[in-house]
Amino acid sequence: MSFKSLFSKSTNSSKFRLNQLIKIGILLFTISNVLLILYYITFENLSNSSTSNTQDLDEILPSSLKSSSSSLSFKSLLKYIKSSSTENDAKNNLIDFYYDNTTNLLIIEKNHNLNEDSPESSISTNSQENLITYINSDSKQNYDLHLIEGYNYQDYTNNLKTKINSYFENSISKEYETELKFNESLKQFFLNLVEKLEDCKPNIGSINNNEHYSNKIKIEKYYQNLNKLSDEQMKEIPENQEYIHKLGHIPVFDGHLREQYINEPVRTKEYLSLFLQLNDSEISSLKQSHEKFINSMPNEWPKDLLIENNNINQNQFLKGDGIVYLAGGKYDQLVLLSIKILRKLGSNLPIEIMIPTQKDYNLQFCNEIIPSLNGKCIIMNEFIPDLLIKNNKFGSYLLKNIAILLSSFENVLYLDADNLPIKNPDNLFVNKPFIDNHLIIWPDLWRRSTSPLLYDIADIKVDTNNKVRNSYLNKNNDNDNEKISFHDCEGSLPEASSETGQILINKKHHFKTLILSFFYNYYGPEFYYPLLSQGAAGEGDKESFIFAAHRLNLSYYQVKEFNREFGPISEKTEKIDFFGMGQYDPIIDYIQSKSLEEDETSTTKTVRNVITKRSNENQSNYKSQPPTNFATNQNDKSISNYNYHFFKSSSLIFLHANWPKFFINELFSNDSGRGTKDKNGNRRRLYGNELKLELQNNNDNDKDSDFELIIIKNLFEIWCLPPWINLIDVPKSESDKRKEICNNIKLHKEFLENS
Structure with a gap:
């Protein structure tokens, strides 16, 4: 009898129907239990075979x-x-x-x-x-x-509740007085630091000039001998071929770590010593200055500063975790975009926006928008001594150091204004490698170009006879000490240079790192930037943090996965252009870089990351198979190893959208060739198809994998929908220019949705 006939007969009583329903329910319950048992049995062998x-x-x-x-x-x-x-x-x-x-x-x-x-x-x-x-x-x-x-x-919510309760339990006037004392103590800390820096000033003139890069002939001879070129062949190389040198500086865009160009010299101690030239007197002066500062620099946060802070309920200095940006002026619009994306990703951590001066402070941005996103603005020069401004040191690359030191958090994720999060970064604070190393640095695209002279000046011993890494895939130099990369040797920094559009740092553990890097940046333009980079791409503060931690023998973790450029295909090079840089998740990076044995021998008392390891395969074997074909140099269009990743597994976490930046007045009304349209007026993806494809590999949701579309949608929400926002360098909300820009944003959004 069918179910249809069973329930259609008018002669069946309601009792009969109830009995049948009960039987059907028992049958379904039995089937579901059988399926559940089979489901678990499926995995029994897995559980037995797992260690x-x-x-x-x-x-x-x-x-x-x-x-x-x-x-x-x-x-x-x-x-x-x-x-x-x-x-x-x-x-x-x-x-x-x-x-x-x-x-x-x-x-x-x-x-x-x-x-x-x-x-x-x-x-x-x-x-x-x-x-x-x-x-x-x-x-x-x-x-x-x-x-x-x-x-x-x-935990963060409970701390907020405690602060609020304490606020009402204490005298507001007393809180105000104590806060003023704290602010004065903080200002005094910076004044003492600047006075110490001035006392340790090198007694020589700047070394960052062409006179100190006067070795062009020797560099060219070195290149000729290395590649066994005749004089006639050397004459055939155009003078503007900057992969040999650039006016005596190291080649700006040579040494692409992932590409491993065949004709580029191994960056041995001899090779890196060819560029910046110092005489004995200059080396001696820099040594004395560096040693003097090392011996006199503060080793911990001033006790009076911490005492004053402990008496304040509202200003929890050196407490908790948070995210820090540098903004002000036209950079407010970049930070707003980054924070909007950050909040939509689920990040709930507090944010502090460092504003250099009062004139950079925007009332709508700081008093209305940022507080609604669980953030606040801090005017930096209210804590900065006049001496720093008088010496023209308050600005440029030193701002990052000051911003991190000024922030109230103990653990800081610093992001450049043009840095856009692809994933929620909050869990970086509570996992390895950060909880073990207290400092995470991400790599740049290029090989390290630090001068061996700096290791001598900073009294760092590098054993050039002891190779501990192999960063050259296309060079057989294992048994030839004269061809070992200087930064593959024991005692040196890693071969990959650093990119500090994002830094994760614990300010207690790495207080001395912040102070010593302050010294390097204070005297950076005159002395330490040429020593750290020798004219390479991005020369500035980017190497100061890792070098300071290295000199102080403090632990740090530099992500091993290659920095990846994203952009359209360049007409000039026929390769992917540098519109943005993708940085990878350090948690996934760390897991692949450490074997189970290394994890078990760790002496750090932390919650363990690893629960189960598969037993039939070497766990450390996560490195990708390296390429076998390489381009001759940066101008060789025939070969690209763009798809080569250091590890087999990787996951993007940040997009440093540095060139172009999302200044909407420039990006959507400028056909310079670095915008949403090429020079011929054809619309194109800013980051090509590569960014979307890579995210699709790690994401089941196609909509979420189109990060460029996410960016553009957020731009449209910010600038083209109420409530209306008016910031510096953004056309007024009621203007025809804003309407034109919004129309272009809308058109680009529609283009992305259909491409």
Whole structure:
């Protein structure tokens, strides 16, 4: 009898219908239990074959996940993930953070903050379903499974509540007086620092001039001998071929670390010593100045500053985690775009905007917009001594140092105004490598060009006979000390130069790093920038932080995955142009860079990242297969290794949109060739298709993977929809120019949606 006939007969009583419904319910319940048992049995072999890292699991997992053997099985994990999507306890959520179909690298994040009422809850549920589907794939046999911390915003919320309660329990006038004392103590700290810097000034003139790059003939001879070129062949090289040198400086755009050009010289000690030339008197003066500052520099935050701070309830200096930007003037619009994207990604950390002077302070930006985004503006020169301004040192590259020191946070993620987050960066604060090293630096596109003279000046010993890295894939120099890269040797910095559009730093652990880098930047333009970079691309403050930490023997982690340029194809080079730089997630980078054995021998008392490692494969074997073909030099259009990644797994976290920047008045009304249209007026993607394709590889949602579209949509919301915002260098909201720009933004948005 069919179900249709069963329920259509008028002679059946309501009791009969009820009995049938009960039987059907029992049948469905039985089938679901059988399927559930089969589901878990599917993973039994996986749990038996996995090796578990049992140490410290009590610190990581709730008791419901612990078996009698204190090991974590896939069965238990999946059961926990499935149930967590319906639990009300926000502390018992696990969500997927990252997974790679190629390597089976699976990273799961503890989530302390989701609940059924939050808008993120549905996203978490979808993520859990995707994760279960991924693990349930028949083609997967083993996984390299890692558990990482999610950021616990509840702690931050509780601290805010405590501050508010304390505020009403104390005298407002007393708070005000104490705050004034704190501000004076902070200003005195900077005054003492500047006086110390002036006392350690080198007694020589600037070395950053052409007279100190007078070795052009020797550089050319070195290149000729290296490549075994005749005099006639050298004459055939045009004078403007800057891959040999640029007016005696190191080639600006040579040494692309990922591309590994064949004809570029290995950056040995001999080669790097060919560029900046100093005499013995200059070296001696710089040595004495450096040593004097090292011996007299403060080693910790002043006690009176911390005492004054402890008496203030509202100004929690050197407390908690937060994000810091430098803004003011036309840069406000860049910071606003970055923060809007940051908040939509789910970041809830407080933000501080450092404004250099009162004239850079915009009332609408600082008093209305930023507070609504859980941020505040701080006017920097209110804390800066007049001596710093009088000496013309308050500006340019020193601002980054001052901004980080002035910020109230203990742990700071500093972002340049033109830096756009692709992922929520908050969990970087609570995971390795940051909790172990307290400083994360990201790489630049280029090889390091630091002069060996600086190591001598700073009293850093480099053993040129002991090679500890191999950054040249196309050179067989393992057994030839004369061809070992200087920055592959023990005691040196890593071969990749640094890009400081983003820095993550603990201001307590790395207080001395900030002070010594302050010294390098204070005397940077005259002395230390040429020593750090010798005229290479981006010369400035970017190498000062890592070199200071290195000199002080303080731990740091530099991301190993290559910085990746994004942009349209250049008509000149026929290669991808440098419109923006992509930087990668250090958590995923770190996991691949460290073997299980290294993790187990760590002496740091922290929550362990690793729960389970697959047993049938070498865990440290995450390096990508290197390319075998290389371009001759930067002008060789025949070969590009653009798709070569250092690791097999990687995930973009920042886009440093530095050239062009998102100044809307320039970007959407200028056909200079570095905008949304090429020189012929044809609309194009600012970052080519490469950015979208790379994000698609790590994202199941095609809409979310088009980051350029996300940028443009946010620009449209900010400038083309109410409430109307009027900032410096942005056409007024009611003007025809604003309407024209908004129309162009809309047209570009439609172009991206259909491309």
